[in-house]
Amino acid sequence: MITLLMLIPLFSGLAAFLISDDGRRRAMLLAVAGIHLALTIAALVARPEMVPGDWFGLDPLGLLFLGVTSVLFLGASVYAVKYMALEKRDPGEDSDEGFIFNNEPETVFTGCLLLFLAAMTAVTASRHLGILWAAVEATTLLSAPLIYFHRHKRSLEATWKYLLICSVGIAMALMGNLFLGAAGLRSGLALDLGSLLSNAMSLDQAWLKAAFLFLFVGYGTKMGLAPFHTWLPDAHSESPAVVSALLSGALLNCAFLGILRVAQVCSAAGLSGFTGDILILFGILSLMTAAFFILAQKDYKRMLAYSSIEHMGILSLGVGLGGGAVYGALLNAVSHSLTKAGLFFVSGLILAAYKTKQISEVKGLIRRVPRTAVLWMIGFFLITGTPPSGIFLGKFMILKAAVSGAHYAAAAAYLFFLAVVFAGMGRIFLDMTLGEAAVLNEAEKPFKSSRQMLLPAACFFACVVLLGLYMPAWLNDIISGAGDLITGGTI
């Protein structure tokens, strides 16, 4: 089943390069997304047994992130189909500098999209740190063309930075993997997760620490923790909305999974205190960075990108705090992926309606595109953790754990920066949503946002609200199971 999960997107992705007929290709994209989700659900129900020493397998942690990725991808492909149609129709005129550019061929875009899905599936399913590494690197390489969909210099610059910074980061992760191997050298251990966990105590502590540091920096770069986040706002703001949504919602989680895996090993080796310090420190650092940059933000897509950094900080903080906070962090990861993807979808519509990413240029959404505006505001309330929402629960649980763990300083900083983020985003969302709509010049006809492009965001938001009111038992099992994996380190 896992092999199917990976192979179907792989081959269909390769096929997409060959199919020339748009309609058929788009249909295939939707179909593959649907099948992938179906298979994921099947895996969720069946819970295939994990063979020890096997490279691939789905433990609760992997299953959780796989589920999120799959759901996101379905939404994204629904959105993407319509989006690509729109892009085909009108020539790409640059929003801010006004030069004309042409788009990447749709075959390449679709193909990379599907391969990207395959790579991410591999990340979530891999039980071998080497394979995990390879898969993560693959996601980087496959998403680079996606970011460079609009072929103009700024997106090219973004792609270049993304490529280089992430590759360097990933190189660090590779070094970390080797250190991990060195740590296991004495007891002749491979990088197979199962064996690492089962006799983690026999690992060489010094090397294990070094390995964690390198892996943390490596995957942290990919995950967008400050100060390794520098590529993230550029990539998110320059890539098309679909891609930004996938990057923010799925890819960052995958990188986070990498950190979680090695954190698993560390806590199994009794180093949870050591990892905790680092995770908390960088979590707060990311929160601070995100807060300040949001406060000074002029571009709403970058604003969303920084909010992703903020949430990555929250996740890292939660995992670092341990205890109930881990559950909170995972819940937050799920809810954030859905919400942020939805917000990026909406931002794409706003960009289409206003042809600019400048906050100061966007006024009176509620007048010009009411439905989009309502979704935009709902998204704001959800992403800032207004109850009822999964994000709120996650935030609250993390705070509770921090307080009961007597990390008062961390808790205070956490809340302070959350407040700053709230204020900063509140200003931006209000300025954009309220007020009189800017007058259109006769030439451009008002943009009507299509239902098909609003639907995914609406569904995602609904799910997040629902998570804040009702937690289905199976999800609860998975999340708590994953939490046990991270804290307990047991198989």
Next chain:
Amino acid sequence: MTTLAELIIVAVILLNLSMAASGSLAACIRLAAAQGVIAALLPLLAGQGVPSGTIVFCCAVILLKGAIFPWLLTRARVKAKVSRDAEPVIGYPASIILCLAAFAAASWLGTKLPLPETARVAWIVPASLSTIFTGFLLLTTRAKAITQVLGYLVIENGIYIFGLALFVEQPLMVEMAILLDVFVAVFVMGITIFHISREFDHIDTAELSQLGDWYPKQTGGEK
């Protein structure tokens, strides 16, 4: 035989220094390639009873780093009509001093990380770490996009020195996968460089710093 291995280590470190010092792009590419090849020799020398899989793997590495990468990069350089010199942001003496400092730091770290006795080659950790730092040096102090790819390659070399010399026992598949990724990475970077050279008149990364949140003129206003 370990003496031979240690000779290689010394060679690697010298290559780092020379890369830090060299001003010609072509020379840099060649030096990096040489470093890769030498590094790939390590496992073959380091001891007897080398498994066949490892031999195959080493050959692959030698092929890739000794032949394909230099070819790719040179081609990129020529296609993109990049001028010959490396245009460092800081002077060569400073580069060399930094490189030495990196080596010192690396050896300090080496003392912190005692190698298990199964690994019989001394100075592995300092060598690989200093190579990595040299790579970072190239990345951060050279102006051109292509030199940054080069820096990335040097970092890779550093990692390989460690990995290969320690024969961290990995299934061949994994090794290959990793190798493939690196290959694709360099390949994609090459393509990107072509694009860059098309979009911009030359590939000095100063051109590539338009995106950002830093508006020097602005000050915090009414909130």
Next chain:
Amino acid sequence: MTRPLIQYFLALVLAPLLPGIINRVKAFFGGRRGVPVLQLYFDLYKLAHKIPVYSRTTTWLFKAGPIIGLAAMLCVLALLPFGGRPSFLSFEGDLILLVYLLGLARLATVLAALDTGSGFEGMGASREVQFAVFAEPAFFLALAALARGGGGLSLSGIFSNLTPAAWLTASPVLTLVTASLFIVFLAENSRVPVDDPNTHLELTMIHEVMVLDHSGPDLAFILYGAALKLWALGALIACVILPRHYGSWLVDSGAFILAMFFIAAAVGVVESVMGRLRLLKVPYLLMTALTFSILALIFQAGR
């Protein structure tokens, strides 16, 4: 139950005497014969039979003002002890009710004044409310100082608890309280040095200018209300300076009435020997009263 009622009606009857006495004293100091002591009674009778003139600007509020003002004063009087004897409406906290009844009267008068839409009356109203802001706390704190002396929260209780012994033990407190109450008394009744009842320039008036447009029976109500207010606040001072209670009710009441007359005479003296303060200075005078009250409290607490 009869005696409180008799006291009440005595107050109602005797109140208009006080302005007469004040005028007589002032006349004496001015070396004139002055108007008869009973002048106010005559005025009230005469005004009651006059036809009122109403500005076209005014509304029912203008007519309601004097009525509410008078009613509030009548109610205040019902709370007041008479010569150390409890009033018929005395309970824990009646002093609070008293102050707020004065407030009600003030609001009624002010609104009636504003109803005319005249600049002068607005001016007077504005000054009235301004001075009250400083007078009320002083008044309250003075009462608080007395209350801390013991005797509960009802005026009757406080004053029946007050004995000559208190004057011996706590003379500074009582002196300060008396001074504070006297200033408040002058301000609330708009006498010199806060206001000059018989000036002729609207710009300098406070109370008089507010009732400029009232005529006939309304004016009668207002004048009578003013007399009652004079009596009411005077009665408090009288109770403080006259702590001595002889057994018999007649003697006590007589002494009390004499005390009231004495206070009126004192007002007359004050009005004769000093002039009206500049309006800007009035708040400072009232803050002096506030200071007296606070000092009294501190001494009281120290005891």
Next chain:
Amino acid sequence: MLLVVVAVAILIFSAALALSLGRDPRRASMVGASGAVLAALIGLISTVKILLYPATETLSFPCSLPIGSFALALDPLSAIFLLPVFILTAAAALYGLDYLKPMAGKKPLGAVWAMFNLLSAAMVFVLLSADALPFLMGWEMMAAASFALVVFEHEKPQVRKAGLIYLVAGGSGALFLLFMFALLASPSGSVAFSSMVRPGGALASAVFIFSVFGFGLKAGFIPLHIWLPEAHPAAPSHVSAVMSGVMIKMGIYGLLRVLVILGAPEAWWGWLLIIIGAVSAVIGVLFALAQHDLKRLLAWSSIENVGIITMGIGLGVLGQARSVPSLAALGYGGALLHVINHAFFKGLLFMSAGAVLHSAGTLELENLGGLLKKMPFTAFFFFLGSAAACALPPLNGFTGEFLIYLGAFNSIGPSSRAAFPALIVITSLAATGALAVAAFAKAGGSVFLGEPRANNFESPHDAGTIMKVAMAALAALCAVIGLCSPFLLKPLAAAITPLAVSYPLLDAGVNMLYVSAGALTLIALILCAWALRRAISRGLPPVPGVTWDCGYAAPTARMQYGASAFTQPLTDFFQPLLRKARSYPAITEYFPGMASFSTEARAVFYNHLYSPVGAQIKRLAFRYTWLQHGRLQFYILYIVIALIALLVWKL
């Protein structure tokens, strides 16, 4: 209990229905209003039952969430707050039916009604919840719904500004509450109120401080009040009535709830509350005095009344800490009574203001005047409300303050241990009372009395029938409570039992009886005086004339004493605090022509406290953005530095 839950359900359902009927404003309004009224009627049944027969009813819904539970409870304390919530929301809904009519078609009325009912539902939900999770949900729903109503007229920039300030205040307040609940939950690990216990040592005080910040932001404690005078005037008048009347009281409720959970307070908590209360009361009414927009004035007066309530609570806490039962009981009791009273008279006042806005098209005091003739009912209601707001007998405003006074005076007796704070309370209450008279005399006078100062009125007319009915109901309540306060003491005593022994409050019933007697006497005397007046002038028809103009030939309406002139002596006296901006031309020649003078009341705390801090943070943020300047080399350098730092730190 169940009935109240039903009421919530009705509210939410009617909200959804109104939203779906957005196309047809008339039906949407009908649905919204009738839903609110129906819910109120149903909810009042069990509320009143709880108040008459004190008990604690609990109800718990299944909850699958990893944290918290949907536990609801209805006890007298919540019921005391539910009473005004239901009554005022019902009255406001009725009023809104008429009030919003002219906006049909211009504005999405369906959404407005949905938000209004959602707001009511959220408030009821907050009062019902017995667990941090539903409490916070209701709390945020309340904030969100009221925010949507505040930005109702978002075309105006100042409304948008108000919306932003309100949003930020609400958000940060909620964060304080999160922290507070986390602290309260840390001993037991559960966030249900029933299992929360007082954390040890300084943490208890920390909880208290956080609750003061979190709930104070909602209640409008100075200096946490900045959103209030901006947001309340921005909303439609019936919403302002609800926000000022009951929504800010949710902060008071939360504070009391936390005090119940904490138990055994420290003495200095009481001190803090008394000082906050005194400051809020006096400064609030001073700023009310300085405003010349009617609704802003009313908003500031709400801050004043919250201050009075807080002083009462402070006395209560102090009495608890010093174990002076009478002080505790009277303090808490007075505070709660004033909560109810303020809801009614402030609702009434805001509704009258709304009627004025309808008829005159402006609330600028300097341009109004003489409306009493045009809208007699509204004027009467306004003056009645003002009298109540000035705590004048025989109306309800007096009763609550009377209890607080009683408590204060009781504790300045010869052998008291809380004399000094009591004196602070007495002094500030007295000053507040006098200043309130000034403020409301100014407001009522310049709106309804005299002659119109400007003739730009669009057809002055009195309020519509339904509006009149709503206002009449509240006015009647103000009068009735003023006369029947003794009957309220038993429910109040029941409400404060978790905080303080309640017999002193019941003992105070005697005094309240006397107060009612005094009030009745007053009314009787007024009637007598009125009869006398009638009797005197029988047969003497009054003569119409002109106002005494000192002989000046051509008086104009602009010559009347204006609002700012009326309060100028006081505002000048307090200028150092108020910092009003004056603007007038320098008069140069001997016979000056047209001249103008205007004063502007400014948001002192916002300008001098918050915006500098905010600007500082922003400036810091802008400096920090240097990190993202775009050079790839530096980006990689960050990674190297971080890596090395980590290696040095942790290896």
